[in-house]
Amino acid sequence: MIRVVCWGLGAMGSGIARNAAKKDQIHVVGAIDRDERLKGKDLGEYLGLKKPLGVKIDSDPVKVLNESYPDIAVIATNSFVSNVLPQIMLCVEKHINVITIAEEMAYPFESHEEAAQLIDSMAKKYGVTVLGTGINPGFVLDQLILNLTGACLNVRKITARRINDLSPFGKTVMETQGVGSTPEQFKAGLKNGTIVGHIGFRQSIKMIADYLGWQLDRIEEEREPIISKTRRETSVVKIEPGMVAGCKHIGRGIIGNEVVIELIHPQQIHPEIEQVDTGDYIVIEGDPTVSMAIKPEIPGGKGTMALATNMIPTVIDWDPGFYSMADLPIPVCLPQKEE
Amino acid sequence: MIRVVCWGLGAMGSGIARNAAKKDQIHVVGAIDRDERLKGKDLGEYLGLKKPLGVKIDSDPVKVLNESYPDIAVIATNSFVSNVLPQIMLCVEKHINVITIAEEMAYPFESHEEAAQLIDSMAKKYGVTVLGTGINPGFVLDQLILNLTGACLNVRKITARRINDLSPFGKTVMETQGVGSTPEQFKAGLKNGTIVGHIGFRQSIKMIADYLGWQLDRIEEEREPIISKTRRETSVVKIEPGMVAGCKHIGRGIIGNEVVIELIHPQQIHPEIEQVDTGDYIVIEGDPTVSMAIKPEIPGGKGTMALATNMIPTVIDWDPGFYSMADLPIPVCLPQKEE
Numbered sequence: 001m002i003r004v005v006c007w008g009l010g011a012m013g014s015g016i017a018r019n020a021a022k023k024d025q026i027h028v029v030g031a032i033d034r035d036e037r038l039k040g041k042d043l044g045e046y047l048g049l050k051k052p053l054g055v056k057i058d059s060d061p062v063k064v065l066n067e068s069y070p071d072i073a074v075i076a077t078n079s080f081v082s083n084v085l086p087q088i089m090l091c092v093e094k095h096i097n098v099i100t101i102a103e104e105m106a107y108p109f110e111s112h113e114e115a116a117q118l119i120d121s122m123a124k125k126y127g128v129t130v131l132g133t134g135i136n137p138g139f140v141l142d143q144l145i146l147n148l149t150g151a152c153l154n155v156r157k158i159t160a161r162r163i164n165d166l167s168p169f170g171k172t173v174m175e176t177q178g179v180g181s182t183p184e185q186f187k188a189g190l191k192n193g194t195i196v197g198h199i200g201f202r203q204s205i206k207m208i209a210d211y212l213g214w215q216l217d218r219i220e221e222e223r224e225p226i227i228s229k230t231r232r233e234t235s236v237v238k239i240e241p242g243m244v245a246g247c248k249h250i251g252r253g254i255i256g257n258e259v260v261i262e263l264i265h266p267q268q269i270h271p272e273i274e275q276v277d278t279g280d281y282i283v284i285e286g287d288p289t290v291s292m293a294i295k296p297e298i299p300g301g302k303g304t305m306a307l308a309t310n311m312i313p314t315v316i317d318w319d320p321g322f323y324s325m326a327d328l329p330i331p332v333c334l335p336q337k338e339e
Numbered sequence: 340m341i342r343v344v345c346w347g348l349g350a351m352g353s354g355i356a357r358n359a360a361k362k363d364q365i366h367v368v369g370a371i372d373r374d375e376r377l378k379g380k381d382l383g384e385y386l387g388l389k390k391p392l393g394v395k396i397d398s399d400p401v402k403v404l405n406e407s408y409p410d411i412a413v414i415a416t417n418s419f420v421s422n423v424l425p426q427i428m429l430c431v432e433k434h435i436n437v438i439t440i441a442e443e444m445a446y447p448f449e450s451h452e453e454a455a456q457l458i459d460s461m462a463k464k465y466g467v468t469v470l471g472t473g474i475n476p477g478f479v480l481d482q483l484i485l486n487l488t489g490a491c492l493n494v495r496k497i498t499a500r501r502i503n504d505l506s507p508f509g510k511t512v513m514e515t516q517g518v519g520s521t522p523e524q525f526k527a528g529l530k531n532g533t534i535v536g537h538i539g540f541r542q543s544i545k546m547i548a549d550y551l552g553w554q555l556d557r558i559e560e561e562r563e564p565i566i567s568k569t570r571r572e573t574s575v576v577k578i579e580p581g582m583v584a585g586c587k588h589i590g591r592g593i594i595g596n597e598v599v600i601e602l603i604h605p606q607q608i609h610p611e612i613e614q615v616d617t618g619d620y621i622v623i624e625g626d627p628t629v630s631m632a633i634k635p636e637i638p639g640g641k642g643t644m645a646l647a648t649n650m651i652p653t654v655i656d657w658d659p660g661f662y663s664m665a666d667l668p669i670p671v672c673l674p675q676k677e678e
Contacts, residue, residue: 022493024552055646135490139489139490146671148483150646150670151478153358153644153645213363274546292631294629295632302490302491305492306489326671330664334489
């Protein structure tokens with residue numbers, strides 16, 4: 001049995017904990033959340049499982065990590081390298097492997113070169129493995145694209161679209177996407193950096209380019225608000241017509257004046273209310289050209305929870321260091337415990 | 340530079356050699372084919388490349404392997420474990436890594452348990468890596484399916500179809516598929532084992548089941564001829580109306596009385612002549628259900644050539660032993676040499 005600590009019990013972290021607890025090879029042995037109101041609650045009860053798990057939620061990471069002897073911590077606290085770095089370091093120094101769904105951690109080897117090198121060297125020093133994963137970045141718009149290029153003799157250009165539903169995500173994602181803001185607030189938020197749209201284009205584009213051996217001259221990004229014509233609501237946000245339901249974000253990897261990688265990602269809550277067909281679409285122009293569609297899109301919430309859980313045994317077995325999804329064997333759905 | 344010997348210069352092997360010769364990291368240093376008429380010819384000239392490669396084709400494997408100091412041999416001689424086993428062993432004992440596109444080698448750990456264990460133990464003894472790959476088995480109907488399950492919390496059933504064009508393949512494939520036979524010859528060929536349809540269902544189904552942790556009770560296969568209404572022709576076979584243009588082959592993995600894996604694979608030459616839409620389709624029933632389509636299908640010839648080439652650096656770097664595509668990091672299209 002692999003001993004797992006779940007760090008962060010927001011929308012994603014709770015889902016990972018719930019999923020991990022059901023898996024055959026996994027024993028959830030600790031749970032960390034900064035929300036003091038959860039302190040002392042049984043994790044199983046908090047997650048709505050049939051039985052208590054005998055694991056008390058705690059806000060003190062050092063205490064949980066010291067007392068639960070985990071093989072691995074799954075960190076689902078935040079999107080940004082700067083915020084998860086100290087959490088990762090705490091685990092690594094205690095010889096605990098790490099999976100994080102922090103988007104920037106999917107491939108920060110250029111965007112956060114110093115932090116990435118630090119994590120890699122510390123992971124090697126302490127003999128543990130660190131992986132950034134998630135549905136996107138980490139899978140649909142990078143790993144899956146690269147995997148499909150494996151069946152190509154050569155590749156000239158990549159264009160991919162992920163038209164998805166943000167509804168299952170938590171407050172952090174809504175805020176960084178500008179969901180629930182007015183168009184003016186959206187514009188201001190983009191300017192002051194509180195609204196960032198999708199987090200991960202720099203990482204996905206760089207991952208694709210590096211593995212294809214392409215030297216990009218620059219990465220460009222473009223964001224615009226998706227203005228709702230209708231009332232839309234999730235458990236964490238309500239929007240009225242005229243407000244922002246999401247962000248259409250485009251990332252481009254450019255060589256000279258040529259766009260060689262284009263990732264298009266309009267994300268919003270409840271796209272079905274305005275008859276938007278969701279899906280994941282990948283076109284690899286090359287020899288052969290490969291055109292893939294997944295309809296509807298792989299849901300972001302469940303996909304992220306699944307990937308973070310399914311990569312656990314691979315990360316445990318892997319060589320020490322900091323890796324991306326392009327470095328490791330494919331994720332495979334883990335079998336569940338017998339009921 | 341990775342030093343590569345290409346063993347087998349039929350339709351697939353020639354394509355692999357042509358592709359490998361164009362790749363940045365690869366130096367093709369030797370070529371083996373049993374056809375004595377090719378002996379002494381320059382490989383580059385035989386492949387129709389712009390320049391000679393300075394590599395003479397030879398029919399003597401021992402001579403080529405001894406004199407060309409390869410890091411790896413790519414074996415594209417035959418579909419069956421029994422036929423490629425001595426070729427693989429010869430390489431392994433010379434400390435040469437091996438990639439083979441022999442379909443049965445994609446995952447022979449149950450279908451040819453003894454041979455697979457022998458290859459694995461010998462590979463470990465001699466410090467080399469052996470991989471079976473190809474478009475199918477090896478990618479579309481196994482690795483790609485498994486990769487997509489990685490984004491699932493759980494999986495109940497897998498149904499996948501590969502509706503493809505056999506036209507680019509060589510004589511071996513045409514014969515084993517019954518292309519060019521009469522319906523009577525097809526029936527007789529199935530009975531006496533000369534016509535086998537798709538080779539690889541037992542391997543793909545077992546690979547999927549093993550990695551999902553499913554204990555199958557049995558694997559069933561069903562084959563029927565695709566009778567042509569039209570005249571069709573490739574460089575290696577001609578068929579008249581009423582003759583067999585291909586084989587519709589279905590493989591099923593069964594637990595109790597329930598089909599949990601169903602792979603459907605109607606293969607024929609020039610399906611477009613009879614308005615058959617080709618494509619690769621995967622449906623993973625689970626949470627979430629994932630429904631993927633690649634239209635048209637990834638072409639089998641180019642896909643196999645690409646995968647056999649693109650896996651070379653990974654196989655070189657990998658731990659000693661015998662592995663499948665589900666064990667190794669994803670294939671990625673290798674960059675080409677500057678012209």
